[in-house]
Amino acid sequence: MSLLIPLDHITPALLPQIGGKAFVLAQLAQQGFRVPRAASLPIAAYNAYVDATGLRERILMELNRKDFQDMRWEEIWDAALRIRNMFLTTPLPADLAAALTAAVHEFCGDAAVAVRSSAPGEDSAQASFAGLHESYVNVRGAEAIVQHILLVWASLWSDAALLYRQELGLDVAASAMAVVIQELVTGECSGVAFSRSPADDTQTVIEAVYGLNQGLVDGVVEPDRWLIDRQNRRLTHVPPSSRPAAYQPEGQTVALRDLDPRQAARPPLTESQVWEIFALAQQAEAAFGSPQDVEWTIRQGDVHVLQSRPITTVATEKKDQRPWYLSLRRSFANLQMLRQRIEGELLPAMTAAADAFQQEDLANLSDADLAAASQRRREAYNHWKAVYWRDFIPFAHGMRLFGQLYNDAMRPQDPYEFMTLLAGAPLASLARNRRLEALAAQVRQDAALAELVRQRRVSALPPEFQRELDEFLRQFGDLSCPVTGGQCQQGPEAILRLVLEMADHPPRAAAPPVDAASLTQAFFEKFTGSKRQEAAAILELAQASYRLRDDDNLYLGRLEAQKTAAMNEARRRLQDRGLDLSAELPDDEILKALQNPAYVPQLPEKAEQTSSAVIEQARQLIGQPAGPGLARGPARVIQAFADLADFHHGEILVCDAVDPNMTFVVPLAAAVVERRGGMLIHGAIIAREYGLPCVTGVADATRLIHTGDTITVDGYLGLVIID
Amino acid sequence: MTTEKIRHPVPPGLPHGISSLLAAQHLAVLATHHQGQPHVSLVAFAAGPDGRQLLFATTRTSRKYANLQADPRAALLIDSRGQAAADFHEAAALSAKGPVREVTGADRDGLAALFLAKQPHLREFVNSPTCALMALQVQVYELASRFQQVLTYRLSP
Numbered sequence: 046m047s048l049l050i051p052l053d054h055i056t057p058a059l060l061p062q063i064g065g066k067a068f069v070l071a072q073l074a075q076q077g078f079r080v081p082r083a084a085s086l087p088i089a090a091y092n093a094y095v096d097a098t099g100l101r102e103r104i105l106m107e108l109n110r111k112d113f114q115d116m117r118w119e120e121i122w123d124a125a126l127r128i129r130n131m132f133l134t135t136p137l138p139a140d141l142a143a144a145l146t147a148a149v150h151e152f153c154g155d156a157a158v159a160v161r162s163s164a165p166g167e168d169s170a171q172a173s174f175a176g177l178h179e180s181y182v183n184v185r186g187a188e189a190i191v192q193h194i195l196l197v198w199a200s201l202w203s204d205a206a207l208l209y210r211q212e213l214g215l216d217v218a219a220s221a222m223a224v225v226i227q228e229l230v231t232g233e234c235s236g237v238a239f240s241r242s243p244a245d246d247t248q249t250v251i252e253a254v255y256g257l258n259q260g261l262v263d264g265v266v267e268p269d270r271w272l273i274d275r276q277n278r279r280l281t282h283v284p285p286s287s288r289p290a291a292y293q294p295e296g297q298t299v300a301l302r303d304l305d306p307r308q309a310a311r312p313p314l315t316e317s318q319v320w321e322i323f324a325l326a327q328q329a330e331a332a333f334g335s336p337q338d339v340e341w342t343i344r345q346g347d348v349h350v351l352q353s354r355p356i357t358t359v360a361t362e363k364k365d366q367r368p369w370y371l372s373l374r375r376s377f378a379n380l381q382m383l384r385q386r387i388e389g390e391l392l393p394a395m396t397a398a399a400d401a402f403q404q405e406d407l408a409n410l411s412d413a414d415l416a417a418a419s420q421r422r423r424e425a426y427n428h429w430k431a432v433y434w435r436d437f438i439p440f441a442h443g444m445r446l447f448g449q450l451y452n453d454a455m456r457p458q459d460p461y462e463f464m465t466l467l468a469g470a471p472l473a474s475l476a477r478n479r480r481l482e483a484l485a486a487q488v489r490q491d492a493a494l495a496e497l498v499r500q501r502r503v504s505a506l507p508p509e510f511q512r513e514l515d516e517f518l519r520q521f522g523d524l525s526c527p528v529t530g531g532q533c534q535q536g537p538e539a540i541l542r543l544v545l546e547m548a549d550h551p552p553r554a555a556a557p558p559v560d561a562a563s564l565t566q567a568f569f570e571k572f573t574g575s576k577r578q579e580a581a582a583i584l585e586l587a588q589a590s591y592r593l594r595d596d597d598n599l600y601l602g603r604l605e606a607q608k609t610a611a612m613n614e615a616r617r618r619l620q621d622r623g624l625d626l627s628a629e630l631p632d633d634e635i636l637k638a639l640q641n642p643a644y645v646p647q648l649p650e651k652a653e654q655t656s657s658a659v660i661e662q663a664r665q666l667i668g669q670p671a672g673p674g675l676a677r678g679p680a681r682v683i684q685a686f687a688d689l690a691d692f693h694h695g696e697i698l699v700c701d702a703v704d705p706n707m708t709f710v711v712p713l714a715a716a717v718v719e720r721r722g723g724m725l726i727h728g729a730i731i732a733r734e735y736g737l738p739c740v741t742g743v744a745d746a747t748r749l750i751h752t753g754d755t756i757t758v759d760g761y762l763g764l765v766i767i768d
Numbered sequence: 769m770t771t772e773k774i775r776h777p778v779p780p781g782l783p784h785g786i787s788s789l790l791a792a793q794h795l796a797v798l799a800t801h802h803q804g805q806p807h808v809s810l811v812a813f814a815a816g817p818d819g820r821q822l823l824f825a826t827t828r829t830s831r832k833y834a835n836l837q838a839d840p841r842a843a844l845l846i847d848s849r850g851q852a853a854a855d856f857h858e859a860a861a862l863s864a865k866g867p868v869r870e871v872t873g874a875d876r877d878g879l880a881a882l883f884l885a886k887q888p889h890l891r892e893f894v895n896s897p898t899c900a901l902m903a904l905q906v907q908v909y910e911l912a913s914r915f916q917q918v919l920t921y922r923l924s925p
Contacts, residue, residue, distance in 0.1 A: 108857075
């Protein structure tokens with residue numbers, strides 16, 4: 046039996062093997078619609094591949110490192126990236142490769158094709174997977190087609206697809222992917238038609254663009270729209286603001302090309318063509334018995350149907366989350382705009398806000414004014430924290446976009462090799478740590494100076510050292526306040542302690558040099574012409590994204606420090622009144638007492654501790670390998686910022702999430718363990734910069750590991766072993 | 769964690785990952801030693817009501833019985849493997865360590881009934897005068913799941 050099933054051999058019984066897209070195309074062909082020549086590669090080929098190579102179990106092991114429910118989507122993205130790389134680096138078994146290449150060659154020879162996903166369950170009335178899996182247009186030659194089949198298979202495991210299947214309660218372990226290979230019809234114009242508008246089911250909507258459909262589907266090219274009243278056939282044309290460009294086949298892919306000005310001046314469809322598409326949409330609706338979303342293209346006057354699927358939004362009450370999942374993928378253009386906004390507006394505004402707070406003289410405010418100032422600072426901090434989540438976190442996609450481009454081009458064994466090309470960009474927290482190391486180096490070489498620092502005789506310090514210390518405090522000092530347990534701007538105590546600790550040990554050797562330059566060169570050699578420029582632009586964006594992943598924490602950290610400073614002043618005043626303040630007293634209680642001298646602040650009620658005769662201890666915990674290396678040492682578990690003050694050289698930093706203020710101690714640490722998961726999070730990036738073993742995404746890390754436990758961090762496998 | 773259906777009452781007080789394995793599994797691997805040479809045997813087991821005792825039966829002429837007479841320290845491995853590739857992401861393995869004693873006297877009838885409720889086909893074997901009912905008093909459970917996650921549970925005496 047041939048591996049490929051041509052459209053005219055497809056029967057309803059084959060649906061579970063070939064997926065909805067292939068089945069619909071077969072039905073369209075059998076009902077007389079003009080569809081491009083196509084064949085299905087059923088799930089049997091996918092299953093043969095993942096079983097013969099052991100990929101099936103490797104994928105499930107990857108996904109089972111943690112409860113799916115407990116995974117942050119960054120961790121899901123990381124898992125998806127690793128799985129995608131498994132497909133890129135695991136060749137087909139020789140017999141399957143030979144059979145598949147022969148079947149593909151026999152089907153399409155050297156003609157250009159589209160390689161499309163057709164997951165069973167996809168495009169059914171219950172679930173629309175539209176856009177969740179990959180399709181590749183304009184692929185030519187059996188070998189290239191087979192490579193793209195692997196990419197379509199891999200897209201079964203994209204983060205968006207994983208999340209969406211989870212949402213629908215579909216069994217992840219049972220999923221498999223079929224593929225449609227469809228001859229490419231290069232139309233002069235293309236578009237979609239909704240037989241009933243999702244917004245108003247009395248209307249049919251037609252959207253059309255010049256060239257291929259990609260621009261319309263991705264939202265890059267604004268289409269012409271026609272609205273047609275299904276009853277009275279009234280036609281309304283809504284032109285786009287302009288028609289600058291169209292997608293055309295180019296090389297082994299498609300590319301956006303400028304339109305001829307004469308073409309750009311008129312709509313892609315004539316009125317008679319609009320009516321032809323309208324009739325097509327009604328025929329498709331009649332053929333399938335439900336409203337349809339029809340994708341079409343026109344070549345030399347003939348309308349070809351590329352696919353048709355039910356419109357799931359009509360009369361469905363259930364809220365469709367798919368757009369949100371799709372939004373996890375961000376385009377280059379979208380990220381460029383985000384970068385401008387962050388660098389041009391948001392970061393300067395955050396700096397201005399922190400500067401303004403720094404000008405306020407808290408000590409001279411009345412109690413009522415201090416309470417109001419505290420409240421303003423809390424609100425500002427909360428506002429910027431929300432901005433951080435909304436705009437800064439998504440900008441991390443810049444790294445992801447580059448990671449995928451790099452992995453596709455290079456197929457590296459290490460799916461995170463691309464990070465090497467991003468690292469080395471100047472990070473603010475590293476600059477800060479270098480300044481600390483410079484102070485420590487002086488102390489290390491000068492016993493007399495070390496003694497003065499040990500005795501904290503600040504006024505007796507040599508002027509040059511004092512000047513550097515003051516300069517450090519001026520620039521970074523307000524960031525140090527959490528290290529001292531909330532004593533902001535109280536002098537150099539915390540910094541001197543840290544400098545001494547660093548000076549007591551030899552300086553940390555820099556991370557082993559990696560040859561980023563030759564990797565970068567090898568990467569660029571995979572591209573020619575305009576594609577190389579695009580690759581360079583994506584790399585540049587990713588480097589900005591990498592820098593911001595660190596720097597944004599510092600900007601937010603400054604605002605947090607201002608908030609803390611006001612609260613500390615409030616606490617100090619209450620203590621002066623003779624109130625005995627517990628560190629656990631919430632800010633709200635402090636502010637109430639500040640405004641009302643009669644009020645006695647209340648401690649929150651504590652959950653009762655249940656004693657158990659069974660004592661749980663961790664022996665070996667599993668997380669994600671986020672920085673290679675092996676280290677063993679005593680754990681320092683950070684439950685509160687004040688715990689950082691006790692951090693010693695050679696300890697292993699165990700925390701919920703590496704915070705900007707914690708990067709002070711990272712040069713002292715032997716390894717980093719973090720509950721929060723992900724390869725591209727702050728802690729992982731800083732650990733990588735210092736060449737430290739790092740494991741992230743360890744559930745319950747700060748509960749199961751205790752300060753003083755001797756632990757081993759296996760950064761290759763993502764394990765933490767407790768003695 | 770094990771996905772098998774629980775057919776026996778779950779001992780209270782233990783984490784679900786442990787109690788569900790104890791309830792769902794019927795066979796365990798017993799490790800003893802003879803002068804330092806490890807010896808492993810497959811045994812049918814049942815958990816005591818609180819999950820702190822693991823019961824198995826053996827003839828008094830068996831090698832494991834002799835080994836345990838010489839040194840009562842032993843370990844039992846209880847797992848949910850299905851001898852398939854899927855074990856790597858699905859299976860959980862529980863190791864129990866502690867001293868083993870032979871159950872005699874007033875306890876025997878009650879614990880034998882408990883053991884036979886789970887292993888009814890061993891009635892003749894257990895009731896034979898040559899068969900000893902043994903109990904491992906669990907001091908430590910070690911639960912491995914997700915291929916490499918290992919948690920230890922110390923049971924206070």
